[in-house]
Amino acid sequence: MTDRRRAADDAGALLLGRALSMIAEAAVMLVVVRLLGKAEVGVLAGMLVVCQTVAIVATAGLPALLLMALPGQPIEVRRAIASTHLRVLHTLGAVVGVGFVAFALAGEHRGAAPEDTAVWLWLAPLPLFDLPLRALPNLLVIEGRAATGARLAIGKSIVSSAATLVPVALGAPLWGVAACGTLGAAVVWLALPWSLAQLYRGVERPATTAGEPGPITSSGWPSGWTTLRRALPLGLTDIAGAIAARLDRHLVLAWFSVEAFAEYQVGAWQIPFIVNIPYAVGTATAAPMRELFSAGRGRAAVELWRASIHDVALVVVPVSMVFLVAAPSVVELLFTARYLPAVPVFRCYTVLTMARVAAFGVVLVAAGRPRDVLLAASFGLAASVAIALPLTAWLGPTGAAIAAVIAFVPAAGVYCWRIARAAGVALGRTFPLGTYARLVSWAAIPGAVAAALDHVFDPSPLRGLIVTTAVVGVGFAALATRAGDLDRDHWRYLARWLSLRPLRDRAVDRR
Numbered sequence: 001m002t003d004r005r006r007a008a009d010d011a012g013a014l015l016l017g018r019a020l021s022m023i024a025e026a027a028v029m030l031v032v033v034r035l036l037g038k039a040e041v042g043v044l045a046g047m048l049v050v051c052q053t054v055a056i057v058a059t060a061g062l063p064a065l066l067l068m069a070l071p072g073q074p075i076e077v078r079r080a081i082a083s084t085h086l087r088v089l090h091t092l093g094a095v096v097g098v099g100f101v102a103f104a105l106a107g108e109h110r111g112a113a114p115e116d117t118a119v120w121l122w123l124a125p126l127p128l129f130d131l132p133l134r135a136l137p138n139l140l141v142i143e144g145r146a147a148t149g150a151r152l153a154i155g156k157s158i159v160s161s162a163a164t165l166v167p168v169a170l171g172a173p174l175w176g177v178a179a180c181g182t183l184g185a186a187v188v189w190l191a192l193p194w195s196l197a198q199l200y201r202g203v204e205r206p207a208t209t210a211g212e213p214g215p216i217t218s219s220g221w222p223s224g225w226t227t228l229r230r231a232l233p234l235g236l237t238d239i240a241g242a243i244a245a246r247l248d249r250h251l252v253l254a255w256f257s258v259e260a261f262a263e264y265q266v267g268a269w270q271i272p273f274i275v276n277i278p279y280a281v282g283t284a285t286a287a288p289m290r291e292l293f294s295a296g297r298g299r300a301a302v303e304l305w306r307a308s309i310h311d312v313a314l315v316v317v318p319v320s321m322v323f324l325v326a327a328p329s330v331v332e333l334l335f336t337a338r339y340l341p342a343v344p345v346f347r348c349y350t351v352l353t354m355a356r357v358a359a360f361g362v363v364l365v366a367a368g369r370p371r372d373v374l375l376a377a378s379f380g381l382a383a384s385v386a387i388a389l390p391l392t393a394w395l396g397p398t399g400a401a402i403a404a405v406i407a408f409v410p411a412a413g414v415y416c417w418r419i420a421r422a423a424g425v426a427l428g429r430t431f432p433l434g435t436y437a438r439l440v441s442w443a444a445i446p447g448a449v450a451a452a453l454d455h456v457f458d459p460s461p462l463r464g465l466i467v468t469t470a471v472v473g474v475g476f477a478a479l480a481t482r483a484g485d486l487d488r489d490h491w492r493y494l495a496r497w498l499s500l501r502p503l504r505d506r507a508v509d510r511r
Contacts, residue, residue, distance in 0.1 A: 028161045028164050028165045029269065030334055030335070031165055031168075031169070032044070032164070032165070032168055033262075033266065033335050033336065033338075033339065034336065035168055035169060036168065038258070038259040038262040038263070038338070039258045039259055039262070041262040041265070042257070042258030042259055042260075042261040042262035042265070043174065043258055044168075044174065044177065045261065045262060045265040046253050046258065046261060047119065047174070047178075049246060049249050049250070049253065049265075051123065051126070052246070053243070053246050053250075054096060054127075055096075055127060055130055055131060055134070056239075056241075057239045058092050058093070058095075058096045058127060058131055059089065059092070059131055059134050059135075062085050062088060062089055062135060063085075063134050063135040063137075063138050065085070065370075066081070066082065066085060066135060066138045066139055066142065069081050070082070070139075070142045075200070075203055076203055078142075078143070078200075079199075079200040079203045082135075082139055082196070082199075082200075083196075085135055086132050086135060086192070086196075089131045089132040089134070089135060090128060090131070090132050092127075092131055093127035093128035093129070093130065093131040093132065094127075094128050096127035096131070097124040097125055097126070097127050097128055098124070100120045100121070100123050100124040100126075100127075101120070101121060101124045103120050104117045104118075104119075104120035104121045104124075105117075115173055115174060115175055118175035118178075119174050119175045119178045120178075121175075122175050122178040122179040122182055123178045123181070123182060124182075125182050125186070126178075126181060126182045126185050129182075129185040129186050129188070129189035130185050132189070132192055133156070133185075133188060133189060133191075133192060136152065136191070136192060136195060137152075137153070137283065138283060138286075139195075139199070140152075140195065140199075141283055141284060141286075141287070142287055143199050145195075145198075145199065148195070148198075152191050152195070155188070155191070156188045156191070159184045159187055159188050160181070160184050160185070160188065162184065163180040163181050163183060163184030163185075164177060164180070164181060166180065167179075167180045240374070240377040240378050240380065240381040241361075241377045241380070241381075243381055243384075244377070244380045244381040244384040244407070244411070247381075247384045247385065247388050247400075247404075248264075248268075248384075248388055248392070248400035248401060248403060248404045249261075249264065249265070249268065249400075251388060251389075251392050251400050252264045252392070252397045252400055255392065256396070256397060260396075260397055262339075263339055263341050263342045263345075263397070264342065264345055264397045264400070264401075266331070266335050266339045266342040266345075266346070267331075267339075267342035267343070267344070267345025267346040267348075267349065267397075267401065268345060268346075268349050268401070269334075269335075269346070269349075270349055270353055271319065271320070271323055271350070271353060274315065274316055274319050274320065274353060275353055275356070277312050277315060277316055277357075278309075278312050278316070278356055278357055278358055278359050279359050281308045281311070281312055281359065282308075282358070282359025282361075282362035283359075283362070285304060285305065285308050285362070285366075286362050286365065286366050288301075288304060289301040289304060289305065289362070289363060289366035289367075290366040290368075292304065292366075293366055293367045293368065293422075293423075298367065298422065298423030298424050298425070299423060299424065299425055299429075301363070301366065301367070301423060302363070302419065302423045302425055302429065302430060305358070305363050306429075306430075306431075306432045308358075309357050309358045309431065309432055309435075309436070310432060310435055310439075310485070312357045312358070313357040313435070313436055313439045314439065314480065314485065314486060316353065316354060316356070316357050317354055317357070317436075317439050317440055317442075317443045317476075318442075318443045318472055318473060318476040318477075320350050320351075320353050320354035320443075321354070321443040321444065321446075321447040321472050321476070322447075322450075322465075322468050322469050322472045322473070323346075323350045323353075324347055324350045324351065324354070324447070325447050325450050325451050325454070325468050325472065326450075326454070326464055326465045326468040326469075327343050327346050327347045327350065328340065328343050328461070329461035329462070329464040329465045329468075330346070330461075330465060331343050331346055332461045333461045333462060333465065344398045344401070345397060345398060345401040348398070348401035348402055348404065348405050349401060349404070351405050352404060352405050352408060354440070355405075355408055355412075356408075357436065358412075358431060360376070360412060360415035360416070360419065361373045361376070361377070361415070363419050363422070363423075364376070364415070364418060364419060364422055367419075367422040367423065369418065369422045372418040372421075372422060373418075375414070375418065376411065376414045376415045376418055377411075379410070379411060379414045380407065380410075380411030380414070383407045383410045383411055384403065384404070384407040384411075387403040387406050387407045388400055388403035388404070388407065391403040391406075412431070416430040416431050435485075438483070438485065439480065439485060442475075442476050442479040442480045442483065442485070443472060443475075443476045445475060445479065446471050446472045446474070446475025446476060446479075447472050449471055449475065450467065450468040450471040450472055453467060453471065454467070454468065
């Protein structure tokens, strides 16, 4: 199986699992906005944004480090490295949990409401279960178990969605939602020891390698402190990336009312499945790119990455165009007419989704250049702050969304500059800008036709969305196929996944 075919099947398995899980998560959001008022939605969404940001920061880059440390190692060493990573993540989860308890007690000392204190006390055990699970998808992909990862993602989403939806539907207070969320995470965590048992059954400890360089210590196991130190550049990168990616939400949460934040969170809702395609493909291509870089074939690794961007854009661009044109219909259908003020923010985020067709950091991680990832991520954070603060103060919540779109461009440029240096190629041979612009034009032409039809006939939201989907989908497929951007291999690949054949193929789940 070629690198591209193997990566495509792994990415497809991850995407299918993530698609089904995101549909479940999206369904929860659709129900919650109908059961709760805007103020309650804003409070719940704010709590989730804070928890997600803290979780990403606390993982300290360890899940991404697996993509560098495991490929090419004997299975005994892979088991040892994975065990150390998970042990450190459990420790970090416990530290974050203690922090939640301290925050709750400090709030109680300041006179916070008992309900607010109870929320953080019930959330305290959550990081202990959640942080280690964030490394499991990467581990499963590296071990050739992408389909297992897809099934686990589906199960996790079902449990976590039920843990949120059931207490909300029953009218439970916010601390009850937090308690159910922690309980759901504990249930999902049971998949971790099960997966390790399946991956490394019968695998012994690696032989002692005292005095030798590398991740293995004299005891035959990687050092936790050494692992954490090596993950530090990626951890700082995750911190910068997490803050940059959620800076707009935190600004709106801090500067505006909870009702305004509820509208913003609805607008910032991203299309299930589509938004995760570049990251799933990046995860799937990380191992073959790492092998190519290790063999001194940086140019070939970048070519594999460029090919994956083309394939990702074939899906992301037309679907994003549908949601961009039909934004009012989508918001009204999904979130009711009460949230129509969120349409400008929704359109900004749809443009951002259309632009995100590549996982830039994965290439630098595969090249063994985590410091370059940190440099690019830090620049992206600085750009986000410099652009978001004035635009949010000037234009309000919509300005924050516009800033997120603008800040993406210079950040992507810095990533491409560092990728070019890491691979020894020209800057123009990194991101395939010409190909991407051509695919956008194949979507924009039918998109303009669909927008004109919507303006002339003013259909109902459902009819408008159906017509836009049909016009953009058929138009893009026809133009891209005629131009040769969409060929027989792409149609065959689509047919294979519509039949779910790769998930049944034992080659996808090989060791």
